[in-house]
Amino acid sequence: MKFSLGFVLAISLAGLQFLAITIVVSTSYLTSETAMLEHARRLLADAGDNASQHSRSFLKPAREAAELSSRVFETGVVDAGNAAQVEKFLFQTLQADPHISGLYYGDEEGNFIYVMRSAGPGPFRTKIIQTAPPVRTTQFIWRTADFAVVEQRFDPEDQFDARERPWYKSAKEERQSIWTAPYIFFSSQQPGITAATPVSHPNGTLRGVIGVDIEIAAISEFLAQLGISENSAAMILNENGDVIAYPTHDQTAPGVAGSLDFVSIGDFADPVARTAFAELAASGGITVETESMSEFDYRKNTYVSLVKPVLGKDLPWTIAIYAPENDFIEGIKDNRQRNIWIAAAVSLVTACLGLVLAELILRPVRAFAVRTALVSQGEAPASQPLPGTYRELERANKTLIDEIAQRREADARILELNRDLSHFSRVDLMGQMATGLAHELSQPLTAISQNIDAAITTAKEQKEPDQELIGILTELDEHAHRGGDIIRVLRGFVRKDAGQKAPFDLNALLLQTNSLLQYEATANDVKIIFETQDIPEVIGNRVQLAQVLVNLVRNAIEAIVDADSPTKEVTIRTRAKDSHVEVWVEDSGPGVAPDIKLFRRFETTKPGGMGLGLSICRTIVETNGGKLWYDRENLETSRFCFTIPFQA
Amino acid sequence: MNSATEEQSTVFLVDDDDSVRVSLSRALKKRGFQVSTFPSAESFLESYDPRQPGCLVLDYGMPGLNGLELQQHLVRERISIPIIFISGHGGIPESVQAMKAGAVDFLEKPFRQHLLVECIESSFRKDLENRKYRESTRSARERYGQLTAREKEVAQFIIANPSHTSSKEIGRELDISPRTVDHHRARILEKMGIGSVAELIDLSASLTD
Numbered sequence: 001m002k003f004s005l006g007f008v009l010a011i012s013l014a015g016l017q018f019l020a021i022t023i024v025v026s027t028s029y030l031t032s033e034t035a036m037l038e039h040a041r042r043l044l045a046d047a048g049d050n051a052s053q054h055s056r057s058f059l060k061p062a063r064e065a066a067e068l069s070s071r072v073f074e075t076g077v078v079d080a081g082n083a084a085q086v087e088k089f090l091f092q093t094l095q096a097d098p099h100i101s102g103l104y105y106g107d108e109e110g111n112f113i114y115v116m117r118s119a120g121p122g123p124f125r126t127k128i129i130q131t132a133p134p135v136r137t138t139q140f141i142w143r144t145a146d147f148a149v150v151e152q153r154f155d156p157e158d159q160f161d162a163r164e165r166p167w168y169k170s171a172k173e174e175r176q177s178i179w180t181a182p183y184i185f186f187s188s189q190q191p192g193i194t195a196a197t198p199v200s201h202p203n204g205t206l207r208g209v210i211g212v213d214i215e216i217a218a219i220s221e222f223l224a225q226l227g228i229s230e231n232s233a234a235m236i237l238n239e240n241g242d243v244i245a246y247p248t249h250d251q252t253a254p255g256v257a258g259s260l261d262f263v264s265i266g267d268f269a270d271p272v273a274r275t276a277f278a279e280l281a282a283s284g285g286i287t288v289e290t291e292s293m294s295e296f297d298y299r300k301n302t303y304v305s306l307v308k309p310v311l312g313k314d315l316p317w318t319i320a321i322y323a324p325e326n327d328f329i330e331g332i333k334d335n336r337q338r339n340i341w342i343a344a345a346v347s348l349v350t351a352c353l354g355l356v357l358a359e360l361i362l363r364p365v366r367a368f369a370v371r372t373a374l375v376s377q378g379e380a381p382a383s384q385p386l387p388g389t390y391r392e393l394e395r396a397n398k399t400l401i402d403e404i405a406q407r408r409e410a411d412a413r414i415l416e417l418n419r420d421l422s423h424f425s426r427v428d429l430m431g432q433m434a435t436g437l438a439h440e441l442s443q444p445l446t447a448i449s450q451n452i453d454a455a456i457t458t459a460k461e462q463k464e465p466d467q468e469l470i471g472i473l474t475e476l477d478e479h480a481h482r483g484g485d486i487i488r489v490l491r492g493f494v495r496k497d498a499g500q501k502a503p504f505d506l507n508a509l510l511l512q513t514n515s516l517l518q519y520e521a522t523a524n525d526v527k528i529i530f531e532t533q534d535i536p537e538v539i540g541n542r543v544q545l546a547q548v549l550v551n552l553v554r555n556a557i558e559a560i561v562d563a564d565s566p567t568k569e570v571t572i573r574t575r576a577k578d579s580h581v582e583v584w585v586e587d588s589g590p591g592v593a594p595d596i597k598l599f600r601r602f603e604t605t606k607p608g609g610m611g612l613g614l615s616i617c618r619t620i621v622e623t624n625g626g627k628l629w630y631d632r633e634n635l636e637t638s639r640f641c642f643t644i645p646f647q648a
Numbered sequence: 649m650n651s652a653t654e655e656q657s658t659v660f661l662v663d664d665d666d667s668v669r670v671s672l673s674r675a676l677k678k679r680g681f682q683v684s685t686f687p688s689a690e691s692f693l694e695s696y697d698p699r700q701p702g703c704l705v706l707d708y709g710m711p712g713l714n715g716l717e718l719q720q721h722l723v724r725e726r727i728s729i730p731i732i733f734i735s736g737h738g739g740i741p742e743s744v745q746a747m748k749a750g751a752v753d754f755l756e757k758p759f760r761q762h763l764l765v766e767c768i769e770s771s772f773r774k775d776l777e778n779r780k781y782r783e784s785t786r787s788a789r790e791r792y793g794q795l796t797a798r799e800k801e802v803a804q805f806i807i808a809n810p811s812h813t814s815s816k817e818i819g820r821e822l823d824i825s826p827r828t829v830d831h832h833r834a835r836i837l838e839k840m841g842i843g844s845v846a847e848l849i850d851l852s853a854s855l856t857d
Contacts, residue, residue, distance in 0.1 A: 435737075439709075442736035442757040443665045450671035453761040457678035477761075484758040491737075622709070625741070629711070 006362045013354030014347075021343045021350075028339070032332050040304055040328035041293060044321055047228040048291060048308040051319045054222055055236065055310045059179075059195070061097045062212040066197040067177055069093060069103070069210040073199045080105065080199060080207060083113055087126050090115040091147060094124070101192065101215045102185070105199070106162025107208030110136075116187060116213070118142060122150035127187070129160060162209070171196035171209040179315045182216060182244055182262060190215045191262070219245040232323030233273060239316040241265045241281025243273075272298050276305045276322045301326060364389035368397065376404055414515045417546060435619055438487040445483050452477040501624065503537040503647050506545075506581055510572055513549045520554065524561050526568040528553065535576045538644040540624035545644060548617045548628070549585070552640050555613065556587035559638060563590045571637070580626060580643040591638035598630050617642075657772040658682040658702035662692045662718070663734070664710045668757070672705070679765060689713035689721075698727045701779055703752070703771035705764070708735035708742060716742065719749050728778055730771035734759060788851045791840045799839070802832045806845055807852040813845050 069089070073080040078089045090103040094115050102116030110131040118125035122142030129138045138158035142150040162168050167180045177197040185192050192215040199208045223234045224247035236245040242262035263269075266278045275298045291308040305322040326333070367387040374380035386397055456473045459465055514528055521528050549572075556570045567588040574583050592598060598614055614628075621628040621642045628642040659681045663669045666687075673683040682702070686692040690712055692704075708715040719731055733746050733754040743754035752774070753767045795803060805821060806813055815826035815833070822829070833845070842848060 439736040443668055446734075446736075446758040447665075447667035447671040449758040449761065450668070450675040454671070454675040454678045457675065480758055481760065484756075488756060622737070627714070 005365055006358055009358035009361055010355045013358055014351035017350045017354065018347050021347050025339060025343045029336055032336065033329060036329035036332050037304075037325060040323065040325055043228060043328065044232075044293065044304055044306045044323055045291070047226060047232070047234065047323075048306045048319055048321055051223065051226055051234050051321065052308055052310055054226075055219065055317075055319065058099055058219060058222065059193075059214065059310075059315065062100055062214045063177060063179075063195040063197075065093050065097060065100060065103065066195045066210050066212040069105070069212075070177075070197040070199045073105070073207070073210070074202075080107065083111070083128055083130065086113045087115060087128065087141075088147070091124065091126070091143070095145065099214055099218060100212055101188065101190070101218070102213040103211070104162070104213075105208055105210050106165075106168055107199075108163070108206060110161055110163060111208075112160065112162040114187070120151075127160075129158065129162075165211075167194040167196040167211045168209045171198045171211075172206055174198075175200075175206070182238065185213055185215070188215065190217060192216050216245050220247060223247045228321065229323050229327035231327050232321065233270060234319060234321040235273060236310065237265060237277065237281065237318045237320055238262070239318075241277075243268055244317060246270070246273075272303065272322060272324075273320070276303065277307070277320050280307065296322075365393065368393050372397070372400060375401065410515075414512055417512050417543070418516055434490050436615060438490050441487055442484065445480050445487070449477055449480040449484075452480065501540050502542065503539050504542045506535060506538045506574060506583070506644065507532045509542060509546055510549065510574070513546050513553070516550060517553050517557070520557060521570070524557055524568070526557050526560055526570060529569055529571045531571060531573045533573075533575045535574055535581045536646040538581050538646045540626070540644050541620075544620045545624060548620050548642065549583070551613050551617050552585040552642075555640075556585055556589065556638070559589035560587055565589050576646065577643075580645045582641060582643050584631075584639055584641050586634075586637040586639045589638050591635075592630060592632075594632070656682075656701055657775065658684050658700055659705055659768055660684050660686065660692060660696065660702055660729070661705045662686045662689055662710075662715075663705075663707035664688060665707070665736075668707070675761065676768075681768065689715070689718040692718070693721070698729070701772070701775050703730040703732060703768055703775060705732050705734060705768070708733050708746070708754075709737050716746060716749070719746065719751065723749060730774050732764065732767045732771060734764075788840070789855060792851075792855050794839050795836060799832050799836050802829065803836050803848065806833075807849060807855070810849050 072078045072089065073086075078085050080086060086105055090105065090113060094100055094103050094117070102114060104112060104114035104116075104127075106112040110129070112127070112129040114127040116125055116127075117123065120142055122144050124143045124145070126141040126143065127138065128141070130136065138155045138160070139152060140155060141152040144150060166183065167178070170178045170180060175198050177195065180194040180196065182191055182193045184190070192213050194211045194213050196209050196211045198206055199210055201207045219236060223236070223245055226234050226247075228234065233247055235243055235247075238244050242264050244262060265274065265281045268274050268278075276296055289309060291306065293304065293306045295302060295304050297303070302325045303322050304325060305320070308319045308321075310317040310319055364387060368389050371380065371384070371387060375384070386394060389397075452473050456470055456477070459470050459473065510530060510532065514530070517528065553570055553572070560568050560570070565588050569588045571586040572584070573586070574581055576582075618628040621644070625645045626643040628640070631639040631641055659673075659676055661669060661673055661676075661683055663672070663685075664687055669685050669687065673685045676683045684702075686695070688710060689706075693713075706715045706718060713721070715733055715735070722729065722731075730752045731746075731750070732752050733743070734757055735742065735754065736757045746754050752771050753763075755763060755767070792800070792803070801822060802818060805818055809817075809821075812818070812821075815829040818824075818829045819826040836848065837843065837845075840848060840851070842851070
């Protein structure tokens with residue numbers, strides 16, 4: 001399949017730039033994605049660090065406050081037995097740290113002082129339980145930030161006993177600072193945790209326990225503010241896989257007041273978080289010691305996740321963060337989409353430019369093609385100047401023009417020969433018939449004349465010669481000779497018409513006659529083969545000899561076709577021998593039957609033939625000083641031979 | 649050796665056309681010629697004996713070996729029978745070629761009988777003369793062949809130096825006595841069947857040819 005030059009040019013130009021753009025776009029696509037994912041991980045890790053640190057800084061003051069208070073009580077700076085002093089101290093400490101929702105001190109005797117933030121009549125509320133005899137009293141005091149009393153009342157119904165609370169029990173048991181597990185605060189009904197530190201007597205026995213409350217809602221608020229990305233979430237899980245804190249803290253809130261059950265991650269409302277961490281929790285609790293990062297898919301979106309310990313063994317919490325990749329690379333994706341469109345547009349524009357360029361490049365070629373077509377059809381002269389074109393085409397053009405010129409010349413020569421032949425055929429047929437008649441008539445005239453001579457001799461031998469008979473016979477002889485004279489005139493006329501002899505290249509003539517016969521040969525599926533030798537120029541009438549060749553080859557083709565020979569070949573050979581050139585015309589036909597007399601005028605085997613062809617050929621060849629015969633000895637092929645003398 | 653006469657001469661007629669061959673041979677026979685006919689050059693060559701005197705009346709255009717080729721063949725074979733061409737084509741170039749190769753005449757068919765008869769008669773004479781000459785040459789050579797080596801030497805010297813034929817001169821040159829020369833000379837004249845040294849010199853052309 002052949003494509004036009006224009007098509008190839010356009011395709012290659014447009015294709016090349018399209019390929020280039022595709023490579024650039026896809027490379028930047030891949031590298032930007034990798035970079036963005038890297039960036040996402042880094043952001044996530046940063047967020048994890050941030051959350052971890054923040055959580056620590058959130059929790060640490062509570063513990064420090066508890067420990068500070070413990071030391072203050074133990075050293076006697078504040079008298080732990082003086083409720084007013086203890087309240088004042090706790091109040092100050094609460095005010096100092098906004099994260100702390102409440103501080104309290106409970107002792108072994110069951111006394112309990114609790115300072116907390118309040119939504120009630122004053123911003124702060126104090127609960128004081130005194131078990132000193134005679135009766136146990138429970139007093140609530142609401143204060144302003146200036147420690148001024150807003151309202152106070154007693155609650156005789158109160159049954160609270162600090163010594164029964166988990167934080168007290170744990171601290172007492174451990175005899176060191178502890179964190180409680182998250183639970184619902186008795187007073188505020190909010191989930192939270194407590195940092196508890198034991199307070200000892202100087203003798204080392206336990207005097208009481210200081211607790212500092214932190215509401216987890218505050219952690220949740222912080223997590224909400226962390227703002228890693230639009231669809232990301234950070235949460236805190238405990239060792240059981242329960243969600244302690246989540247940006248929207250009501251997710252963690254217990255369903256039933258008083259009994260705090262944090263939602264297990266496996267049952268958590270956020271499906272993404274479930275997918276991300278449930279498996280981790282299910283595999284025997286979350287005991288993360290080092291930070292780890294992973295990727296997961298949820299609903300065809302890819303997420304990155306991070307888990308990270310918050311404090312350590314004494315508070316086995318884990319920060320878990322997830323974020324969809326898209327949050328980080330969405331911008332890039334949009335940008336990428338835009339880039340693809342831009343690339344497509346650029347492709348289109350450059351493709352158009354490529355087409356225009358191809359057209360420009362092609363224009364001289366096309367002009368050249370049109371001109372060449374015109375020249376080859378003879379509608380424009382070859383000398384017509386070449387339109388502005390390329391050097392290569394100019395060279396090709398020169399070759400082509402030369403070729404066309406040569407071809408024209410050859411065609412013209414063949415045409416001329418053809419014209420000469422047909423003209424000659426017409427003229428020569430008359431001449432040949434005359435020659436044939438002259439020859440054929442000369443024989444019987446000779447016989448008549450000879451017989452008359454014999455008759456006259458016989459008559460004269462008589463004793464009394466019949467003079468009248470002799471006179472008649474003599475007259476008869478004269479008539480015969482008059483006939484002979486007419487024939488001689490006829491011969492003279494024919495000879496005058498025989499044309500000029502000149503030296504010529506016989507091999508060249510063979511090739512020209514081949515062109516004349518090619519159509520006939522091809523139409524009959526016959527192959528004409530030349531086996532020529534280098535021969536000197538022969539002398540003769542070129543046109544007449546061409547006619548002989550045409551006649552012989554045509555006869556050969558007819559013989560092959562009539563006999564329907566399996567091999568269809570006509571071979572023409574030339575060779576120099578003695579003083580003449582011998583030409584053989586061989587065909588693969590059946591040959592001439594032995595009983596057929598060739599070269600007789602007016603004898604033919606062809607229906608519609610005049611029987612003049614071969615005899616004319618022979619006459620022509622003889623007129624040109626050669627001979628024509630059929631080689632009866634050669635049995636392999638049917639072979640006609642003729643000779644033409646060459647130049648001495 | 650009998651030398652041939654005109655009466656023994658034969659007209660050899662070669663023509664592929666039956667009517668011409670028959671009529672022409674009949675007419676010539678009527679006129680008293682001996683005629684032998686052949687339909688082709690090949691059949692003529694087959695039966696022709698060069699010792700037979702006569703002339704060849706030859707058709708120019710024949711299939712196979714044509715008249716001109718037969719003429720050339722005879723020339724090559726050193727058979728010098730006179731040839732009269734008769735032709736139905738009558739081309740000038742052909743007649744020129746034939747005459748150059750030694751033909752007596754070239755007659756275009758139909759020809760006047762007296763022209764042919766004249767040609768035949770002159771051919772016969774020419775043929776007989778040729779034969780006579782060839783015969784004498786042949787017999788002289790034959791006789792010369794009977795000479796001894798020394799006699800041939802003497803004869804050669806005489807032929808080569810016709811002005812120095814005295815016995816003395818020959819003897820000096822050949823380093824033999826004049827008497828011996830005289831003896832050889834007498835033997836040479838006897839064997840060659842001639843009467844004088846001058847006749848020997850006349851024969852020299854036939855001997856060296």
